[in-house]
Amino acid sequence: MNNAMLLHRLASLRQVTQAASIHTHVKTIAQLSSKYEKDEAKENWLKEQGDGGSVKYTRNGSNPDLGQVTFHHKEKLNAFTGAMMHDFSLAVREAVKDERTRCVVVRGENGNFCSGGELNFVEKIASEEGSYVMNTVMMSSLKKLANSDKVSIAVLEGSTMGGASEIASACDIRVGFVQGKMGVCPGWGGGRFLVKTLGTARAMEYLSTAAVVGAEELHKVSKHAFVAAKRMVVNYSGKNRNPKEREEEERRIFMSVWGHADHKKSIHDIRENLIRAKKEKSHKK
Numbered sequence: 527m528n529n530a531m532l533l534h535r536l537a538s539l540r541q542v543t544q545a546a547s548i549h550t551h552v553k554t555i556a557q558l559s560s561k562y563e564k565d566e567a568k569e570n571w572l573k574e575q576g577d578g579g580s581v582k583y584t585r586n587g588s589n590p591d592l593g594q595v596t597f598h599h600k601e602k603l604n605a606f607t608g609a610m611m612h613d614f615s616l617a618v619r620e621a622v623k624d625e626r627t628r629c630v631v632v633r634g635e636n637g638n639f640c641s642g643g644e645l646n647f648v649e650k651i652a653s654e655e656g657s658y659v660m661n662t663v664m665m666s667s668l669k670k671l672a673n674s675d676k677v678s679i680a681v682l683e684g685s686t687m688g689g690a691s692e693i694a695s696a697c698d699i700r701v702g703f704v705q706g707k708m709g710v711c712p713g714w715g716g717g718r719f720l721v722k723t724l725g726t727a728r729a730m731e732y733l734s735t736a737a738v739v740g741a742e743e744l745h746k747v748s749k750h751a752f753v754a755a756k757r758m759v760v761n762y763s764g765k766n767r768n769p770k771e772r773e774e775e776e777r778r779i780f781m782s783v784w785g786h787a788d789h790k791k792s793i794h795d796i797r798e799n800l801i802r803a804k805k806e807k808s809h810k811k
């Protein structure tokens with residue numbers, strides 16, 4: 527991307543910054559938090575929005591120190607439905623409470639970690655209520671994993687896309703973030719872990735380019751996602767902010783882009799790309 531393009535792009539960001547007010551969400555969050563007081567109500571709402579797949583907590587028979595959280599949805603590369611977010615919450619609660627283990631392995635079945643949100647489910651909950659419930663449930667699970675005294679290890683085989691990269695970032699040890707190209711920012715509560723793990727510069731690079739590529743890719747990242755990425759990094763790099771305020775600000779930033787036209791178009795585009803790729807694969811056979 528040459529300088530003129532970059533300057534044009536940055537100039538257009540100013541309009542987005544002014545237009546994309548996140549203050550409307552403060553009232554909505556207050557209403558939704560009183561509607562969904564208990565975690566269980568939010569977990570059950572997610573389960574009702576999208577079934578398919580499961581997440582289980584097991585103990586490793588040969589190694590009693592090891593617990594394992596496994597994603598089961600191999601036909602969709604372990605993409606997370608609402609039912610899997612529900613199960614993930616229960617599995618993480620069980621894993622961090624298990625006094626018999628010292629380490630939790632987080633992995634997907636069939637040689638893939640996880641391909642992020644399941645697209646039909648993601649499209650179905652592309653609303654303010656959906657963003658609030660998904661963000662609070664997944665953020666709560668990632669915080670439990672990150673704050674537990676157990677060592678967590680993410681086994682990043684095959685695909686680790688979108689929200690899956692946030693699960694990985696909450697683990698202590700982990701072996702790409704596509705949210706930017708979808709017009710959104712981390713929505714499973716992974717913003718804090720990205721900054722904590724990578725530092726502000728790398729976190730901004732990951733969030734604003736949606737992958738580790740050259741600046742020419744920058745032009746594909748939605749303006750709204752770019753602004754949200756900057757807010758996300760500033761939120762966790764600013765001084766004198768208490769964790770609760772930062773968590774609420776991360777939620778507001780996410781809710782300002784979730785369900786946006788860019789986001790809905792990206793879901794459509796990803797689905798089209800998958801169909802095209804599948805056709806190309808079948809032609810090659």
Ligand SMILES: CC[C@H](C(=O)O)C(=O)SCCNC(=O)CCNC(=O)[C@H](O)C(C)(C)COP(=O)(O)OP(=O)(O)OC[C@H]1O[C@@H](n2cnc3c(N)ncnc32)[C@H](O)[C@@H]1OP(=O)(O)O
Pocket residue numbers: 601602603605641642643644645646648685687688689690704705708710711712713714796800803804
């Ligand atoms: C805040 C987080 C954010 C959100 O919640 O909004 C997200 O996480 S959104 C989801 C972000 N994830 C993606 O964009 C990944 C989409 N998938 C791919 O790009 C590819 O599948 C890839 C690169 C991961 C693997 O490609 P490969 O060619 O190896 O496999 P296929 O594409 O043929 O996939 C096999 C099979 O799985 C289905 N699939 C894969 N990912 C998803 C998904 N995220 N949701 C639903 N289904 C998914 C794919 O359609 C194929 O199914 P089939 O029935 O055989 O067509």
